[in-house]
Amino acid sequence: MSNKSAGLAGVVAGQSAIATVGTGQGLNYRGYSIDDLAMHASFEEVAYLLIYNKLPTRAELTAYIAKLVSLRTLPSELKSVLRLIPPTTHPMDILRTGCSMLGTLEPELDFTQQFAIADRLLAILPGMLCYWYLYNFADKEISGLSDEATIAGHFLALLHSRKPDKLQRDMLDVSLILYAEHEFNASTFAARVTAATLSDFYSAITSAIGTLRGPLHGGANEAAMELIAACITPDDAEREVMQRLAMKNKIMGFGHRVYKTCDPRSNIIKAWSKKLGVAQSAESLYTISERIEAVMWREKKLFPNLDFYSASAYHYCGIPTALFTPIFVMSRVTGWAAHVIEQRADNRLIRPDAEYIGPDPRKYVAIDNR
Amino acid sequence: MSNKSAGLAGVVAGQSAIATVGTGQGLNYRGYSIDDLAMHASFEEVAYLLIYNKLPTRAELTAYIAKLVSLRTLPSELKSVLRLIPPTTHPMDILRTGCSMLGTLEPELDFTQQFAIADRLLAILPGMLCYWYLYNFADKEISGLSDEATIAGHFLALLHSRKPDKLQRDMLDVSLILYAEHEFNASTFAARVTAATLSDFYSAITSAIGTLRGPLHGGANEAAMELIAACITPDDAEREVMQRLAMKNKIMGFGHRVYKTCDPRSNIIKAWSKKLGVAQSAESLYTISERIEAVMWREKKLFPNLDFYSASAYHYCGIPTALFTPIFVMSRVTGWAAHVIEQRADNRLIRPDAEYIGPDPRKYVAIDNR
Numbered sequence: 001m002s003n004k005s006a007g008l009a010g011v012v013a014g015q016s017a018i019a020t021v022g023t024g025q026g027l028n029y030r031g032y033s034i035d036d037l038a039m040h041a042s043f044e045e046v047a048y049l050l051i052y053n054k055l056p057t058r059a060e061l062t063a064y065i066a067k068l069v070s071l072r073t074l075p076s077e078l079k080s081v082l083r084l085i086p087p088t089t090h091p092m093d094i095l096r097t098g099c100s101m102l103g104t105l106e107p108e109l110d111f112t113q114q115f116a117i118a119d120r121l122l123a124i125l126p127g128m129l130c131y132w133y134l135y136n137f138a139d140k141e142i143s144g145l146s147d148e149a150t151i152a153g154h155f156l157a158l159l160h161s162r163k164p165d166k167l168q169r170d171m172l173d174v175s176l177i178l179y180a181e182h183e184f185n186a187s188t189f190a191a192r193v194t195a196a197t198l199s200d201f202y203s204a205i206t207s208a209i210g211t212l213r214g215p216l217h218g219g220a221n222e223a224a225m226e227l228i229a230a231c232i233t234p235d236d237a238e239r240e241v242m243q244r245l246a247m248k249n250k251i252m253g254f255g256h257r258v259y260k261t262c263d264p265r266s267n268i269i270k271a272w273s274k275k276l277g278v279a280q281s282a283e284s285l286y287t288i289s290e291r292i293e294a295v296m297w298r299e300k301k302l303f304p305n306l307d308f309y310s311a312s313a314y315h316y317c318g319i320p321t322a323l324f325t326p327i328f329v330m331s332r333v334t335g336w337a338a339h340v341i342e343q344r345a346d347n348r349l350i351r352p353d354a355e356y357i358g359p360d361p362r363k364y365v366a367i368d369n370r
Numbered sequence: 371m372s373n374k375s376a377g378l379a380g381v382v383a384g385q386s387a388i389a390t391v392g393t394g395q396g397l398n399y400r401g402y403s404i405d406d407l408a409m410h411a412s413f414e415e416v417a418y419l420l421i422y423n424k425l426p427t428r429a430e431l432t433a434y435i436a437k438l439v440s441l442r443t444l445p446s447e448l449k450s451v452l453r454l455i456p457p458t459t460h461p462m463d464i465l466r467t468g469c470s471m472l473g474t475l476e477p478e479l480d481f482t483q484q485f486a487i488a489d490r491l492l493a494i495l496p497g498m499l500c501y502w503y504l505y506n507f508a509d510k511e512i513s514g515l516s517d518e519a520t521i522a523g524h525f526l527a528l529l530h531s532r533k534p535d536k537l538q539r540d541m542l543d544v545s546l547i548l549y550a551e552h553e554f555n556a557s558t559f560a561a562r563v564t565a566a567t568l569s570d571f572y573s574a575i576t577s578a579i580g581t582l583r584g585p586l587h588g589g590a591n592e593a594a595m596e597l598i599a600a601c602i603t604p605d606d607a608e609r610e611v612m613q614r615l616a617m618k619n620k621i622m623g624f625g626h627r628v629y630k631t632c633d634p635r636s637n638i639i640k641a642w643s644k645k646l647g648v649a650q651s652a653e654s655l656y657t658i659s660e661r662i663e664a665v666m667w668r669e670k671k672l673f674p675n676l677d678f679y680s681a682s683a684y685h686y687c688g689i690p691t692a693l694f695t696p697i698f699v700m701s702r703v704t705g706w707a708a709h710v711i712e713q714r715a716d717n718r719l720i721r722p723d724a725e726y727i728g729p730d731p732r733k734y735v736a737i738d739n740r
Contacts, residue, residue, distance in 0.1 A: 006384040007566065007718035014376040017728030031729035040734055057740045077454045081471070084447045089474040096576060097470040101451070104459040104467055184724045186567050190577055193560045196377065197584025203466060207560055207577035210470075214567025216719050257721050348377035349586050351627050354554045358387030359401035364410055370427045 009257065013184060013350070014192070018050065018338050021183040022258040027265065029181050038268045043151055043176040043331070044068065050181055050338040051118050065149050071123035072154070074131055074144040075105050082128065087136035091129060091326045092213040096206055098128045103202025111344060117201045118337035125330045126151060129323065130158035151330065152176055160318065167279055168317040171272040172327075175313065178265040178306055179328050181335030183258075187212040188332075188339050195340045196350040208336045209329055215252070218325040223252035225311035225321045227292065233284070234291035241295045253308030254296050263305040270309040276316035285312045379627065383554060383720070384562070388420065388708050391553040392628040397635065399551050408638045413521055413546040413701070414438065420551055420708040421488050435519050441493035442524070444501055444514040445475050452498065457506035461499060461696045462583040466576055468498040473572025481714060487571045488707035495700045496521060499693065500528035507690075521700065522546055530688065537649055538687040541642040542697075545683065548635040548676055549698050551705030553628075557582040561706045565713045566720040578706045579699055585622070588695040593622030595681035595691045597662065603654070604661035611665045623678030624666050633675040640679040646686035655682045 020028045027034040030049055037046055041055075044065050048056045056064060074082075081101050085094060099121065108117055127144030134142050138161075146157040148164065152172035156164035182188070191208040195201075212218035227244075231237040244251060256263055277286035289312045296302045314324055390398045397404040400419055407416055411425075414435050418426045426434060444452075451471050455464060469491065478487055497514030504512050508531075516527040518534065522542035526534035552558070561578040565571075582588035597614075601607040614621060626633055647656035659682045666672045684694055 006716075007720050008378075008381075008383055008722035009718075011378075011381060011383075011722045012725045013378055013381075013722035014724060015727045016724035017726070020726050020728070022723075023726055025731055028731055031732040032734050033731065036734035040736065045737070055735065055737070055740060058737050061737065080454055081451050084450055085471070085474045088477075090477065090570075093470070093474045093477070093572075096573060097467065097474055100463070100467040100470045100576070100580075101455070104455045104463045107459065107463070184722050186563060186719055186721050189720065189722060190560055190563045193556060193563060194577060194581040194584070197556050197581055197587035197589075199580055199582075199584035199587075200460075202463075203580025203583055206466060206470065206580050207564060210569055210573030210577050211564040211567055212569075213573055214564070214569035217567035217569075219567075257719060258723075346376075348379075349556055349627060350377050350559065351556050352378035352381045352383035352554050352559060353392075353628075354384055354386035355382050356387070356390050356393055356553075357385045358390070361395055361398055361403065362401040364402050364406035365425065366410065367415070367425070367428050367431065370425060 013189065016183060016339070016342060018335070018342060019181045019183045022260075027182075034178065034264055035268070038174050038177050041177065043173045043180070046177045046180050047122060047334040050334045051115065051341070053338075068119060068123040068151070069149060071120050072127050072145055074124065074127050075102070077105055078102060078128070079131060079141075082132040083135060085132060090213070091133065091322050092209060092218070092329070094129060094132045095125060095326055095329050096209040096213070098132075099202055099209060100206045103200060103206070108200040108202065114201050114337075114341055114344070118333075118341070121205060121333050121337070122151070122330075125326075125333060126155040126158060129326050129330075130155070133159070133320075133323065134161075155327070155330065156317065159323075165317075167276060171276055171313055172317060174272055175269060175310060175327070176331040178269060179331035181332070181338065186214075186217050188336055191336045192339055192343045193350045195343045196347055198344075198347065201340060204340045205333060205336055208332070212325065212328060212332065218328045220252040220305070221307035221310045221314070221324040221328070222321050224308050225315060225324065227251065228285060228288055228311055229315075229321075231288050234287050237288045237291045238295050241292055242299070245299055251292075251296060251302075253311065254300070254302040254304055256305050259303075259305070262303045265306040266304045266309060269306060269313055270304070273309045273313040273316065276313060280316060282316070285315060383559065385716075386553060386709070386712060388705070388712060389551045389553045392630075397552075404548065404634055405638070408544050408547050411547065413543045413550070416547045416550050417492060417704040420704045421485065421711070423708075438489060438493040438521070439519060441490050442497050442515055444494065444497050445472070447475055448472060448498070449501060449511075452502040453505060455502060460583070461503065461692050462579060462588070462699070464499060464502045465495060465696055465699050466579040466583070468502075469572055469579060470576045473570060473576070478570040478572065484571050484707075484711055484714070488703070488711070491575060491703050491707070492521070492700075495696075495703060496525040496528060499696050499700075500525065503529070503690075503693065504531075525697070525700065526687065529693075535687075537646060541646055541683055542687060544642055545639060545680060545697070546701040548639060549701035551702070551708065556584075556587050557702065558706055558709050562709055562713045563720045565710045566717055568714075568717065571710060574710045575703060575706055578702070582695065582698060582702065588698045590622040590675070591677035591680045591684070591694040591698070592691050594678050595685060595694065597621065598655060598658055598681055599685075599691075601658050604657050607658045607661045608665050611662055612669070615669055621662075621666060621672075623681065624670070624672040624674055626675050629673075629675070632673045635676040636674045636679060639676060639683055640674070643679045643683040643686065646683060650686060652686070655685060
C-alpha cells in the first residue's frame with residue numbers, strides 16, 4: 001500500500017446495522033430517514049431508537065423522558081472535580097474528564113448495565129458541562145437540574161438560567177437529531193476500538209469524546225463560527241474566504257470524507273438557521289454564511305456539511321462557541337452507545353497491521369561507544 | 371466481507387517506522403532487537419529511543435533521566451481528584467482519569483509541546499498511581515517523589531515505601547522494556563485514531579489507557595495471575611487448566627493475534643520470573659506457571675505471551691495484581707507517544723467504512739400509530 005490509502009478510507013472495518021452513510025440510500029438511522037426524523041421525531045425518540053433499536057410508543061417515550069429527567073443529578077465528587085478544572089480548559093476536556101470520573105463513581109461492573117449507563121450519560125452531560133461553565137463564567141454553582149423535560153430545553157435552561165425560547169429549543173432538538181449518529185466516523189470508531197478489548201462503557205465513551213475533540217472532526221463547527229464571526233457583511237465574507245483560500249488555509253465546515261456531492265443534513269439545519277435569523281431580525285449571520293457557501297462552491301466545488309450552518313444556528317441561541325463541540329457530544333453519545341452495544345454483541349478485537357517502513361535490523365551499540 | 375474478517379485482522383491500516391511485529395524479523399524497536407535491548411539497555415534508554423528516535427549517548431541519557439526525575443511532581447489539583455476516586459475503583463480508571471485531568475491542568479496548546487508532554491506523562495504515572503493506591507490502602511498521602519533515578523526503581527520505592535531490591539528493580543526494568551511498544555496493537559491504534567482528528571496528546575493517551583484496560587488486551591496479566599494464584603502445586607494447576615478447558619473457558623496469557631508460533635518476549639520474562647523465584651526460595655509460583663505452559667501447549671498448541679510470566683514475576687515483587695495493567699501503561703506510554711508523534715507527522719483522518727446490515731429504508735410511523 002501507499003500511505004495515500006492510509007486512514008482506512010474506503011476500507012470496511014466491520015458490519016453495522018445502525019446507520020447508512022454514503023450507501024446511496026441517504027442517511028437513515030435504523031432504516032428511518034434523517035428527513036423524517038428531523039421533521040417528525042423528538043431527540044429523545046431518536047435516542048431511544050438508536051439505543052433500544054425501536055421507535056418508542058407514546059407510553060414508552062413518556063417513561064423514557066421521565067427516566068432521563070431522573071438521571072440528571074450530579075454526584076458531589078463529580079462536582080468537586082469539575083470545580084478543580086481551570087476556567088481556561090477546552091470544554092471538551094471537561095466532558096472527557098467528567099465521563100472518566102463518573103466511571104469511577106458509578107462503574108460498569110457488568111455489561112448488563114450498558115443500557116443504564118448509556119441513559120445516565122445522555123441525561124447527565126448537559127448538567128456536567130453547564131455546572132463547570134457557569135461556575136467559571138457566571139460565578140455560580142448550579143444544581144444541574146431544570147424544569148425542562150427535553151435535553152435540548154434542559155441544556156438551554158441551564159446555560160441561560162431561564163425558560164428557553166421555543167424556537168431555539170426546537171432548533172436545538174433537531175440539531176441533536178442530526179448529530180446523533182453517523183456510522184464509523186472517527187469518534188465512533190475509536191469507541192468501538194476501545195470497546196473491542198471488552199473494556200468498560202465509560203472508557204469507550206471517553207475515547208470517543210477525546211477523538212471528537214479534534215479540529216478534523218467535532219471541532220469543525222467552532223472553526224466555522226470563527227470565520228463567520230470575523231465577517232461583518234457578505235462582501236467581507238467573500239474577501240475573507242478568497243484570502244484564506246489563496247493562502248491555502250482549510251475552510252472548516254465544508255466537504256466530507258464519505259459524502260461526495262452534499263451532506264443530507266446540511267439543508268435541514270440551514271433552514272433552521274434562517275428561521276432563527278428571521279425571527280430575531282438578525283439575518284446577517286445567515287446571509288454571511290450563505291455567501292461563504294456560494295464562494296466555496298464556486299471556487300472549490302465543496303458543499304457545506306452539518307457543521308457549517310450549525311455554527312450560525314447555535315450562535316442565534318446565544319450559545320458560546322466553545323460549547324459547540326460539547327453539544328455534539330450530548331447528541332452523539334446516543335450513536336456511540338448504540339455502536340458500543342453493537343460491538344459487544346458480536347465482538348472481535350480491532351487490531352490492524354502496519355506496513356513497516358522503519359530501519360532494517362541493526363546492531364545495538366553499547367552506550368559508551370555511541 | 372463476512373464478519374469473520376472483522377477486527378481488521380491482517381488489514382494494513384497505515385505505515386509505521388517504530389516496531390516490527392510478525393514481519394519475520396523478530397520484534398525490533400526502531401531496528402534494535404528486543405533481545406539486545408532487554409539484555410543491554412535500560413528502560414529510560416528505550417523510552418528515549420522510541421520517543422526521540424535514536425539511542426542516547428551517555429550524556430543524553432544522564433540528562434534524560436534527570437529530566438524525568440524533575441517531572442515527577444503531582445499537581446495539587448490532581449491529588450485532590452485522586453483522593454475523590456473511590457477505593458473500589460479499577461486502577462486503570464485512576465490512570466485514565468488522572469491523565470485526562472492532567473490534560474486540563476497542563477494542556478497541550480501547540481503540538482510543539484508533544485515531546486515535553488510525553489516525558490511528563492512517563493515521569494508522573496508511577497506517582498499518580500501510587501498516590502491513589504497508598505491513600506486508599508495504606509492510609510497515607512505520599513509525595514509521589516523518591517530517591518530512585520529509574521522509573522522501575524521509583525515505582526517500587528513508592529509502592530513499598532523502601533529502597534527496592536536490586537533484582538526486583540532489574541526485572542521490572544526489563545519488563546518495562548518488553549511492554550514498551552508493539553506496533554498497531556489495539557490501545558496504540560486507539561491512540562492513533564484519536565490523534566488523527568488532530569486532537570490533543572492527552573486525549574490520545576486517555577483513549578489508549580481506556581482501551582488497554584480491557585481483558586482482551588492489558589487485562590490479560592491480571593487474569594493469568596488469578597489462575598496461577600488459584601493453584602498450590604503444579605498438579606493442581608494441571609487439573610485446574612484441564613477443567614477450565616473442558617468448560618471452554620479462555621485461559622488468559624496464551625496465544626496472540628499476530629504471533630503464530632511464539633511470543634519473542636516470553637522467554638525473556640520467563641527467565642526473570644525463574645531468577646526471582648530462586649532468589650526468594652519461592653519457586654512454586656514459577657513451577658506452577660511452567661506446568662500451565664506445558665498443559666496449554668500439549669492441549670491447545672498455544673504458547674505463553676508476554677503477559678503470562680509477567681504475572682509471576684510481578685507477584686514475586688510484591689506488586690498487587692490490580693496494579694499489573696497500570697504497569698503496562700507506565701511502559702507502553704512510550705510506544706503510544708511515539709505513535710502519536712508519528713501519526714501527526716503525516717496525518718490522515720482514520721475513518722473506515724462499515725458494511726451495512728441493518729433494515730432497508732422504512733416509513734416513519736407517527737408515534738400515536740405505533
